[in-house]
Amino acid sequence: MSFLDENFLLQTKAAQTLYHEHAKGMPIIDYHCHLSPEAIASDRKFDNLTQIWLEGDHYKWRAMRTNGVPEQYCTGNADPYAKFEKWAETVPYTMRNPLYHWTHLELKRYFGVEKILKPETAREIYDTCTALLQTDDYSVRSILRRMNVKVICTTDDPIDTLEHHRKIKADNFGIQVLPTFRSDKILAIESPEVFLPYLRKLEEAAGTSISNFQQLLDALTQRHDFFHEQGCRLSDHGLETIYAADYTDEEIKHIFEKALQRQALTQEEAVKFRSAMLVHMALLDHSKGWTQQFHLGALRNNNTRMLREIGPDTGFDSIGDFDVAQPLSRFMDRLDTSNQLAKTILYNLNPSQNELYATMVGNFNDGSTPGKVQFGSAWWFLDQKDGMEKQLNALSNMGLLSRFVGMLTDSRSFMSYPRHEYFRRILCNLLGNDVEQGELPASEMDWIGQMVEDISYNNATTYFGF
Numbered sequence: 001m002s003f004l005d006e007n008f009l010l011q012t013k014a015a016q017t018l019y020h021e022h023a024k025g026m027p028i029i030d031y032h033c034h035l036s037p038e039a040i041a042s043d044r045k046f047d048n049l050t051q052i053w054l055e056g057d058h059y060k061w062r063a064m065r066t067n068g069v070p071e072q073y074c075t076g077n078a079d080p081y082a083k084f085e086k087w088a089e090t091v092p093y094t095m096r097n098p099l100y101h102w103t104h105l106e107l108k109r110y111f112g113v114e115k116i117l118k119p120e121t122a123r124e125i126y127d128t129c130t131a132l133l134q135t136d137d138y139s140v141r142s143i144l145r146r147m148n149v150k151v152i153c154t155t156d157d158p159i160d161t162l163e164h165h166r167k168i169k170a171d172n173f174g175i176q177v178l179p180t181f182r183s184d185k186i187l188a189i190e191s192p193e194v195f196l197p198y199l200r201k202l203e204e205a206a207g208t209s210i211s212n213f214q215q216l217l218d219a220l221t222q223r224h225d226f227f228h229e230q231g232c233r234l235s236d237h238g239l240e241t242i243y244a245a246d247y248t249d250e251e252i253k254h255i256f257e258k259a260l261q262r263q264a265l266t267q268e269e270a271v272k273f274r275s276a277m278l279v280h281m282a283l284l285d286h287s288k289g290w291t292q293q294f295h296l297g298a299l300r301n302n303n304t305r306m307l308r309e310i311g312p313d314t315g316f317d318s319i320g321d322f323d324v325a326q327p328l329s330r331f332m333d334r335l336d337t338s339n340q341l342a343k344t345i346l347y348n349l350n351p352s353q354n355e356l357y358a359t360m361v362g363n364f365n366d367g368s369t370p371g372k373v374q375f376g377s378a379w380w381f382l383d384q385k386d387g388m389e390k391q392l393n394a395l396s397n398m399g400l401l402s403r404f405v406g407m408l409t410d411s412r413s414f415m416s417y418p419r420h421e422y423f424r425r426i427l428c429n430l431l432g433n434d435v436e437q438g439e440l441p442a443s444e445m446d447w448i449g450q451m452v453e454d455i456s457y458n459n460a461t462t463y464f465g466f
């Protein structure tokens with residue numbers, strides 16, 4: 001085998017058959033990502049390889065910093081080629097990090113570049129790719145078409161006008177681009193400097209005033225309706241853990257009033273408020289048949305100096321070890337008792353909790369939708385070979401792998417689509433190994449092939465109902 005050849009990661013004949021005959025040709029539903037709707041609406045073209053590849057990519061920045069590269073070449077104002085050169089110098093040092101595979105898969109799939117990126121090849125690769133980026137084949141929409149993407153769900157704030165989504169829809173360019181309702185800021189009640197200005201923006205967006213808790217709920221419902229009209233079918237929450245404290249409606253009204261008057265809240269009050277908000281938003285999702293997603297377990301913004309200097313989502317986050325089982329159980333049970341639990345996807349960032357999640361999702365399936373509560377795809381730090389295999393194995397051992405809605409990029413970059421290929425190869429390799437070792441019947445290759453097609457594409461189509 002040679003590096004990144006057609007059978008990359010496919011160790012057996014059965015795996016190769018599964019990938020080439022069943023996975024490879026399936027379209028992509030990228031049901032969670034952070035792509036810019038504006039870039040899709042304007043069909044953005046990129047000036048150079050640095051802009052499309054390094055801009056916003058905190059995975060690369062983190063590796064560069066680890067390799068001793070000063071900040072000016074990561075998020076700073078060094079010129080585009082100087083930044084790229086520093087990345088090219090770093091790449092050989094990323095061997096065995098998924099960045100090494102992603103980098104070369106991306107160069108190959110997008111630009112046909114077969115060379116290994118290192119200082120000696122940096123200039124040539126940069127010039128080749130930058131020249132291609134000037135052509136119409138490399139506009140954002142052309143890229144998405146070439147990557148066989150059918151649906152994209154971006155991540156949007158409830159106060160967003162969705163003007164770019166409306167333009168994209170009106171242009172009807174062949175790919176569905178839908179918003180996702182991500183309401184993290186409404187949970188930040190203990191930080192008046194974030195919460196109160198946000199409420200003002202929410203008032204503006206909903207065209208109402210918010211002077212009590214009921215009005216807050218009304219405004220959110222209004223935005224939820226608006227997102228639904230624009231095709232939104234998913235919500236998302238990025239949390240350390242689920243909040244599921246006990247509370248009464250009276251308490252929540254009172255806590256909200258205190259927050260409006262800038263009175264300090266206790267930790268307990270903030271948790272009660274967040275617990276109530278999660279339930280209210282979950283009820284909205286259920287009422288419209290949406291799927292709610294929870295990205296759990298990140299310990300964010302660990303480096304306060306860098307947070308102050310360059311802001312969040314810049315590569316200073318890590319895996320946390322929060323208490324998740326009890327709150328998850330209480331939260332879902334609360335909704336299930338009145339038969340109002342929406343379709344739910346739980347993404348776990350701490351691999352030591354994989355089995356916890358894989359069993360938790362089995363508690364609230366009710367026969368209404370296959371795989372109603374999903375153990376989501378390996379996420380962020382776990383979005384690599386070992387992390388994906390562990391997620392797939394835990395899901396297989398404790399749930400039904402065949403009902404899995406599969407992979408998503410969760411990326412800010414238009415260059416990340418080979419991650420679906422990467423995932424599919426890993427999936428086919430696991431199943432292929434089982435066949436070769438007699439743990440799955442070779443006589444059932446048609447069924448196993450169907451399973452691969454389902455996990456790659458069909459399950460998501462059926463599950464989300466876009």
Ligand SMILES: [Zn+2]
Binds near residue numbers: 034
């Ligand atoms: Zn995300």
